[in-house]
Amino acid sequence: MSNLATTRREKKANQGPYGKLGQALGELDDRLGVAKGGRTFLDKIFPDHWSFMLGEIALYSFVILLATGVFLTLYYVPSQALVTYHGSYLPLVGQKVTQAFASTVDLSFKVRTGLLMRQMHHWACDIFVGAIVVHMARVFFTGAFRKPRELNWTIGTTLLILAIVNGFLGYSLPDDLVSGTGIRIAYSIILSVPVVGSYLGFWVFGGNFPGAAIIPRFFILHVLIVPAIIVTLVTVHMVLLVRQKHTQFPGEGRTEKNVVGAPMFPVFMAKTTGFLFIVSGFTALLGAFAQINPIWQFGPYDAARISYAVQPDWYMGFLDGALRIFPAWSFMGFGHTIPLEVTIPAVILPGLIFNLVFAWPALERKFTGDHEMHNLLDRPINRPKRTAAGAAIFALLAILFIASSTDVIANFFHLSLNTVLWAMRFLTFIVPIVTYPVTYKICKELQGVANAGKRKTANVVTRTSDGEYQATPSPAYVDDVAHELEPTPVPAFITPGETESNERGVRTVDR
Amino acid sequence: MTESHEQRTPVALTGLREDDPRLQPAARHPETVERVIAISFVLGLVLFALFGYFFIVNAPAWTLGATLGGGMSLLGFGLVAWGKYLMPRGPFVEERHTLANSKADRDAFAAAIVERGGGVIKRRKMLGGLLGGGLGVFSVVALFPLLRSLGPMPKGTLFHTDWRKGSYAVDQTGRRIHQDDLTIGSLVTIFPEGTQDTDRGQAVDQTVLIRLSNADFVTQKGRENWAPMGYVAYSKLCTHLGCPVGLYEQQLELLVCPCHQSMFDVTNGAIPNFGPAPRPLPQLPLYIDASGYIRAQRDYDQPVGPGFWERS
Incomplete structure (x- = not known):
């Protein structure tokens, strides 16, 4: 007690060189031992590349979903009980609607910022799923999923599925005419599963469609169960990312054994927080100026009514497209029916696609024999087969997505629906099959192009005292120096016998 | 190569001299950048204040979204610019440590599971089997309330109207x-x-x-x-x-x-x-x-x- 500080100066001296904050951190370290780990975390290096931002968009749109979603739960009533609408939207006044529908309309019109929050929530969901897909494409085409990151690829794919499922659940909650039709279709898809379909359907819906339980059940799944799983998996996704450190593109001073970039604090923290604000701001502007899902125009759900030319949210498009163009092949026999016209496009097809995505790291390990650790990324052109396969899958999904608008296309271009349907059926096979070799060829050609993807430099023309002109190329941009983005050599096991030339611009690719 | 090239060689974050070029801001004219950031922060602040005003007077939804979204975008823009142009430009490098442990550590880990655990189970095979059986029955029975209570059996309901x-x-x-x-x-x-x-x-x-x-x-x-x-x-x-x-x-x-x-x-x-x-x-x-x-x-x-x- 003898050195009890009395004067301000003595107090200050006791605090040490870092003042009050330093003292507080010291107290924290006494109890939790965080100083060393905290310093390591602040020093953590984040590689700079625009494509690493895509995952951030997904993360931040999820943050927006949580924030706006909490707001919406304060007003939304998850009930199918019928009430007479007496709100401010005149065309609906006096109609019998469910509480779910009435509360959604009311929170849009009566609650201040309610409409903005609802539209932001819907937009953020569309952005969330989109950002996950684009982020996955980046990871896929650059080979970031390779050892040691296969587990994070699996978690990411699971997150995509959960995001799509939760998007569908949330889309169904307002109980409007369009989303109700979506639920009806989902029920029929569950029903189509061989052997157990009708049991699954009855248990999920609490009886034959529409059941009495579907809105409360979808609600608790949408606001608690699925988000809880998503939050957990996102956390594991980030922990693994910190533990395994980022991948990076090859370049100046970058090796398999280091990470080059900007430190967590303050550089990355400033940029990423700023980016959170930009994503939120962009979503708010969309919510302000781009109307989405105006359920009061669709009206409440009524199983006997239907609207024309409506499409589901974009991430459901490929399923709807597949359902539209698949032929009417129903298996009937042995006293049973297997509705193949539903089971194949809506159950087996997405199952195959997602299982392929899950299995890809293992498949690639098996076919290339590559069991090495990889921290340096591939340029897509240097892995033509993988790039071509990914492009083919995206082409297939794109065609199926377009096929979900056959009726709109037919109307818009004044074509017969039959023409559009058959065109889509053929394109579903032709486009992916053509995409593969074309992408492969483009990659191979680009491999032979000197300085592909790099900026051109100027030629400096000088005149000697004799009047002679000489052109000398100016040095390359610092970012583009010779071994910047230089590929790691293509391992022999990928395309045996193929050699890369050491001389730039000279190709030894066989024709 | 050129001087600027040497400056681009990544170095470790610690132990840099204070005048190291990597600690300098990336902007060629930091004052201009600072001014732009300041303007965007001020405009963002004004838009947020407008949002508050529009909220209080219960203005149309789009005005709320426009001011809120505009404010957040400007704030974000300023913050990103601050990080990108006015903070140490780097690049810095961090070593990766191998994730894998030594052979001895791995063996010790595997031994603990196989020898200690496996030994116990091998000696009490019957108990292990009974425990497995119990857990198996439990997992089947546990599904009953989870699945069966969810809804009725379809029975004939799908066949009739x-x-x-x-x-x-x-x-x-x-x-x-x-x-x-x-x-x-x-x-x-x-x-x-x-x-x-x-x-x-x-x-x-x-x-x-x-x-x-x-x-x-x-x-x-x-x-x-x-x-x-x-x-x-x-x-x-x-x-x-x-x-x-x-x-x-x-x-x-x-x-x-x-x-x-x-x-x-x-x-x-x-x-x-x-x-x-x-x-x-x-x-x-x-x-x-x-x-x-x-x-x-x-x-x-x-x-x-x-x-x-x-x-x-």
């Missing part, structure tokens, strides 16, 4: 349909009387009634007396995915499902002639009673709606 012998056909308001109600070429959605307000009635029993002519109409062999005075009735549930077949193309006499464009020929037993629907819409046999009301002869002769396993 509420149409009965003599059910009056009513429209959505509950009004009975009389033989003089429909003109040729028009249609109405009907329900068995008493179900028009129920969920099940709307979802399962919904039926389209179309008047095709003035005389009795035969849509298929064996359905000679099903459509008196040209009134034909088909289940409104598409046999593809159960959407209501809500569009009627009067000239072609086709019922069209707006979901996936299946088309059904109403003059020929509602056989699908386009789209993914695999089966005709089931036809409801009708009669007209002595007072001229349209009534059902009996329930549909097959399950309505999309296909499922138990359907034969």
Whole structure:
């Protein structure tokens, strides 16, 4: 007690060189031992590349979903009980609607910022799923999923599925005419599963469609169960990312054994927080100026009514497209029916696609024999087969997505629906099959192009005292120096016998 | 190479001299950048204040979104610019440490599981088996409340509708349909009387009634007396995915499902002639009673709606 500080100066001296904050951190370290780990975390290096931002968009749109979603739960009533609408939207006044529908309309019109929050929530969901897909494409085409990151690829794919499922659940909650039709279709898809379909359907819906339980059940799944799983998996996704450190593109001073970039604090923290604000701001502007899902125009759900030319949210498009163009092949026999016209496009097809995505790291390990650790990324052109396969899958999904608008296309271009349907059926096979070799060829050609993807430099023309002109190329941009983005050599096991030339611009690719 | 090139060589974050170029801001004119950032922060602040004002006066939704979104975007823009141009430009490097542990550590880990744990189980094989059996039964039984309580067994519910012998056909308001109600070429959605307000009635029993002519109409062999005075009735549930077949193309006499464009020929037993629907819409046999009301002869002769396993 003898050195009890009395004067301000003595107090200050006791605090040490870092003042009050330093003292507080010291107290924290006494109890939790965080100083060393905290310093390591602040020093953590984040590689700079625009494509690493895509995952951030997904993360931040999820943050927006949580924030706006909490707001919406304060007003939304998850009930199918019928009430007479007496709100401010005149065309609906006096109609019998469910509480779910009435509360959604009311929170849009009566609650201040309610409409903005609802539209932001819907937009953020569309952005969330989109950002996950684009982020996955980046990871896929650059080979970031390779050892040691296969587990994070699996978690990411699971997150995509959960995001799509939760998007569908949330889309169904307002109980409007369009989303109700979506639920009806989902029920029929569950029903189509061989052997157990009708049991699954009855248990999920609490009886034959529409059941009495579907809105409360979808609600608790949408606001608690699925988000809880998503939050957990996102956390594991980030922990693994910190533990395994980022991948990076090859370049100046970058090796398999280091990470080059900007430190967590303050550089990355400033940029990423700023980016959170930009994503939120962009979503708010969309919510302000781009109307989405105006359920009061669709009206409440009524199983006997239907609207024309409506499409589901974009991430459901490929399923709807597949359902539209698949032929009417129903298996009937042995006293049973297997509705193949539903089971194949809506159950087996997405199952195959997602299982392929899950299995890809293992498949690639098996076919290339590559069991090495990889921290340096591939340029897509240097892995033509993988790039071509990914492009083919995206082409297939794109065609199926377009096929979900056959009726709109037919109307818009004044074509017969039959023409559009058959065109889509053929394109579903032709486009992916053509995409593969074309992408492969483009990659191979680009491999032979000197300085592909790099900026051109100027030629400096000088005149000697004799009047002679000489052109000398100016040095390359610092970012583009010779071994910047230089590929790691293509391992022999990928395309045996193929050699890369050491001389730039000279190709030894066989024709 | 050039001086600027040397400055771009990544170094470790710690132990740098204070005047190291990597600690300098990336901007060529930091003052200008600072000014731009300051302006965007001020504008963002103004927009946030405007948002508060618009909220208080309960202005239209778009003004709220515009000010909130604009403010956040400007704040974010400024912060990103601050990080990108005014903070140490780097690049810095961090070593990766191998994730894998030494052979000895791995072996010790595996040994703890295999020898310590495995030894215990090997010595008590019976107990291990019983525990496994108990957990297995538990996991099956645990599914009962999770799955079985969720809903009833389907049983026969998918095979029947509420149409009965003599059910009056009513429209959505509950009004009975009389033989003089429909003109040729028009249609109405009907329900068995008493179900028009129920969920099940709307979802399962919904039926389209179309008047095709003035005389009795035969849509298929064996359905000679099903459509008196040209009134034909088909289940409104598409046999593809159960959407209501809500569009009627009067000239072609086709019922069209707006979901996936299946088309059904109403003059020929509602056989699908386009789209993914695999089966005709089931036809409801009708009669007209002595007072001229349209009534059902009996329930549909097959399950309505999309296909499922138990359907034969």
